[in-house]
Amino acid sequence: MKAALNGIRVIDFGHVMAGPWCTMQLASLGAEVIKIETRARPDEQRAQHGKGAVANLEANSNFFEINLGKKSVSLNLTTEEGRALAKQLVATADIVLENMRPGVMAKLGLDYVELVKVKPDLIMLSLSGFGATGKLRRYAAYNPCFTSVGGTSHLTGYAEKKPNTMTNSGGDARAGTAAVFAAMVALKFRQETGKGQYIDSSSSEVINSMIGDQMMDYAMNGRSPHRHGNSHPTMAPHNVYRCSGEDEWLSIAVGNEQEWQGLVAALGHPAWAADFRTAPIRKAREAELDALIAAWCVDKSYVEAMHLLQAQGVAATPCFKAGDLFNDPHVLARGQVQEVDHPVLGCRKTITSPYRLSQTPTAIRGTAPILGQDTDEVFTSLLGMDGQELERLKAAKVVY
Amino acid sequence: MDRLKARVIELADFVAGPYCGKLLADFGADVIKIEKPGRGDDARYIGPFKDDVPNPEASGTFLYLNTNKRSVELDIETPEGKAAFIELIKTADVLIEDKMPGTLAKLGLGYEDLAKVNPRLVVTSITPFGQVGPYKDYKAYHLNLYHASGQGYLLPMWAINLDVPPCQGPGYLGLFDGGMAGATATLAALFWRDGGLNGASGTGQHVDVSIQHAMMTLERSQLRRFTDEGVNPNRTGKGRLLESLVECKGGEFAVVILSSQQQWEGLWRAMGCPEWGAQPPFDTQKGRSDNYAELRKRLNEWSRTVTQDELFHAIQKEGSAAAPILTAEGVFKLEQFRERGHFVTIEHPVAGALEYIAQPTRPSNVNLPPKRPAPLLGQHTREILAELEMVP
Structure with missing residues (x-):
């Protein structure tokens, strides 16, 4: 099958979320991704669960979710030979990704300055919470830290309530997604100029750049915008409404006169509609209007209500739950969900890459790897290592 | 000077498509924005505006999303406009479009039509539900997409109960997600077209x-909990000892991390080693988790005695994670951001000189031309038609 990144090799020193997220998407575009990991200090996503440390490193579904289609090589980077072998692998690769705390790769002798010596046109991506330079470079950051520093937490939630740090993956996921974009920029430049690149990416900056429009009010007027729940500065209705099922909510947004007429038609031309003839009136009497719409929603399922409103050209969607999405006819028709087999977790539904390329389709090219499952193959085929040497390295816990 | 050697035609409004175009323009691609004559991009009307005075040439949202682009006023529904559009397409590498599926095909400008004119063209269509599937013609604003993606149902995280309605995310974040997916896939398509790794030449696509799919993918780590447990994760985060929002002196907020014993110990030292923190039940993860409400109360008693900034540095100095919840003002005042070049000043003929959030991807071996402001409506119409030898 044709794939956009056929032949591109990625050496992945990523761990936890943002890094592995990036390389998984590169794998879906066709790159060969070799994850370097060690039993001596397993990827937190293998070893930790919400409830604490896990017994089986191969049974973590969160690891599965962000490591699909990769190879795994076990290599202990605390050993000198381990580091030398990592360097040899990098020499065969196009891209290196890492998201260790800034300074760690340098300590290992595996920073860009060292790696570019063995691969002059290397593309290297370093991801961290605050970036690899500046006074805060060593500061620890998990997802809620960069959604907070990145300005999104302050803008999420209801106006009268406290700010919200969002869910525990959105920030990592976006940092990882921006890194895929960065890798593509670098590959395109390399194709044009032959030059490699080093990219030092700050997750906080990435998140903030995705609300850069919201920052303009400060740039222009010295004002900081505030969170506003589901509402919109001018549109009404623009809210969620409770439907008949358990915790079912329908989102409705009306942006122009035609959509308002559509809403009125879908609701069966109620007499009260005449009281809300213009957009400014609807906005001024929004609470009243919301109550009337809520009364219409209350005895309908949210899927039924979506179809009735969309049939009249009104933007209305259920507030889908995870279970809805894995069974939704549209999601399934587009192949947004796929079953993938895993030796420990069994056959699971998971979500595919969000772009359909007509000539070079993305694909989940394999399940999440068992720790070290590709060690022999990679060292044999890429480094020409023989069986005896491999056994020695395993015994010395270099390959571990 | 380096630049992405690509000409991009952007037939898109508001946020998702224009952000896709901006991501390419930020690296020097020649992005030509097609705007409706006399009106232009919808983002020109959304603001924010200086002193709240509406001006389609100075809407903050438009200015941010359209830096480094050129603007041509063209109505593709008129014969002349369509002819000019096709001439442009012949010179282009990419078309970014956000029309509802089938709209361009009806005008004879669908992918198949354009591929005949220019087989090397990459057409990137960015719409709420994509080009195929039962909801492809369904409308959705940012609010609707947030809720349709599975992300809205999980917000506001830490809701006290399910009577708190689910909530959209900040700004137009979901539309930015769509644009990011579009730009990434566009570059992948160009990379492959131009020979990929081995120089074998491909075609457009x-x-x-x-x-909706882009946003759903981003929430995979939470959505998978349904596959694990057969239960829908929701917005109440009760009993999960991961982090806590705390209020600081002066009413500002911060977040502290509670996910491990090690994180706790740093936080505890930053608080000045209070006795209660070393005694049961607060001396273990389990004890803190079981007494989460009381723990939060005690954390807040301390946090209200320090400023947001003091809390941030005190905890980080002890090796644990914490962060200030920044407003826009806080963002602009954060020295770390300034030191790293997170802001760029751009002079615009109407809006004047303003500080914009810079492109956060900054490759080391690329020397990009200086940033240009967002275009005035139709600012480059004559220039571009002249390039096509179609001067009106």
């Missing part, structure tokens, strides 16, 4: 991005 059609890239179909569903914003």
Whole structure:
């Protein structure tokens, strides 16, 4: 099958979320991704669960979710030979990704300055919470830290309530997604100029750049915008409404006169509609209007209500739950969900890459790897290592 | 000077498509924005505006999303406009479009039509639900997409109960997600077209991005909990000892991390080693988790005695994670951001000189031309038609 990144090799020193997220998407575009990991200090996503440390490193579904289609090589980077072998692998690769705390790769002798010596046109991506330079470079950051520093937490939630740090993956996921974009920029430049690149990416900056429009009010007027729940500065209705099922909510947004007429038609031309003839009136009497719409929603399922409103050209969607999405006819028709087999977790539904390329389709090219499952193959085929040497390295816990 | 050697035609409004175009323009691609004559991009009307005075040439949202682009006023529904559009397409590498599926085909400008004119063209379509599937014609604003993607149902995280309605995310974040997916796939398509790794030449192709899918993918780590447990994760985060929002002196907020014993110990030292923190039940993860409400109360008693900034540095100095919840003002005042070049000043003929959030991807070996402001409506119409030898 044709794939956009056929032949591109990625050496992945990523761990936890943002890094592995990036390389998984590169794998879906066709790159060969070799994850370097060690039993001596397993990827937190293998070893930790919400409830604490896990017994089986191969049974973590969160690891599965962000490591699909990769190879795994076990290599202990605390050993000198381990580091030398990592360097040899990098020499065969196009891209290196890492998201260790800034300074760690340098300590290992595996920073860009060292790696570019063995691969002059290397593309290297370093991801961290605050970036690899500046006074805060060593500061620890998990997802809620960069959604907070990145300005999104302050803008999420209801106006009268406290700010919200969002869910525990959105920030990592976006940092990882921006890194895929960065890798593509670098590959395109390399194709044009032959030059490699080093990219030092700050997750906080990435998140903030995705609300850069919201920052303009400060740039222009010295004002900081505030969170506003589901509402919109001018549109009404623009809210969620409770439907008949358990915790079912329908989102409705009306942006122009035609959509308002559509809403009125879908609701069966109620007499009260005449009281809300213009957009400014609807906005001024929004609470009243919301109550009337809520009364219409209350005895309908949210899927039924979506179809009735969309049939009249009104933007209305259920507030889908995870279970809805894995069974939704549209999601399934587009192949947004796929079953993938895993030796420990069994056959699971998971979500595919969000772009359909007509000539070079993305694909989940394999399940999440068992720790070290590709060690022999990679060292044999890429480094020409023989069986005896491999056994020695395993015994010395270099390959571990 | 380096730049992405690509000409991009952007037939898109508001946020998702224009952000896709901006991501390419930020690296020097020649992005030509097609705007409706006399009106232009919808983002020109959304603001924010200086002193709240509406001006379609100075809407903050438009200015941010359209830096480094050129603007041509063209109505593709008129014969002249369509002819000019096709001439442009012949010179282009990419078309970014956000029309509802089938709209361009009806005008004879669908992917198949354009591929005949220019087989090397990459067409990137970015719409709420994509080009195929039962909801492809369904409308959705940012609010609707947030809720349709599975992300809205999980917000506001830490809701006290399910009577708190689910909530959209900040700004137009979901539309940015769509644009990011579009730009990434566009570059992948160009990379392959131009020979990929081995120089074997490919063709153009059609890239179909569903914003709903892009957002759903981003929430995979939470959505998978349904596959694990058969239960829908929701917005109440009760009993999960991961982090806590705390209020600081002066009413500002911060977040502290509670996910491990090690994180706790740093936080505890930053608080000045209070006795209660070393005694049961607060001396273990389990004890803190079981007494989470009381723990939060005690954390807040301390946090209200320090400023947001003091809390941030005190905890980080002890090796644990914490962060200030920044407003826009806080963002602009954060020295770390300034030191790293997170802001760029751009002079615009109407809006004047303003500080913009810079492109956060900054490759080391690329020397990009200086940033240009967002275009005035139709600012480059004559220039571009002259390039096509179609001067009116």
